[in-house]
Structures are given as structure tokens and as C-alpha cells.
Amino acid sequence: xxxxxxxxxxxxxxxxxxxxxxxxxxxxxxxxxxxxxxxxxxxxxxxxxxxxxxxxxxxx
Numbered sequence: 001x002x003x004x005x006x007x008x009x010x011x012x013x014x015x016x017x018x019x020x021x022x023x024x025x026x027x028x029x030x031x032x033x034x035x036x037x038x039x040x041x042x043x044x045x046x047x048x049x050x051x052x053x054x055x056x057x058x059x060x
């Protein structure tokens with residue numbers, strides 16, 4: 001499994017999520033509570049989600 005990393009868009013307060021990618025899963029966790037269980041996604045699904053966010057598919 002890779003190292004935990006934050007987005008370069010994270011605020012200075014550190015209130016964000018971190019992700020680490022491995023094969024076959026990507027894990028996501030809250031930086032405010034790193035000891036809590038992470039969410040796990042198939043790498044394929046995580047990649048689709050990231051592409052959708054980058055393409056502004058959610059209109060946010």
C-alpha cells in the first residue's frame with residue numbers, strides 16, 4: 001500500500017481527506033481522525049470518481 005497523501009488543494013487548517021492507493025484498493029480517511037477506519041474503494045472506481053470530479057461532473 002502506498003503512503004497517505006493529501007490534495008495540493010487542501011486548506012492550511014488540514015481539514016481534509018487523505019488517500020493512499022494500492023492494488024486493488026484505494027483507501028480514504030479523515031485527517032482529523034486518522035485512527036478511525038478508512039473507506040476502501042476498488043482502484044478502478046476511485047479513478048472514475050477522480051476523473052468525474054476533475055471534469056466537474058457533479059456541478060459543484
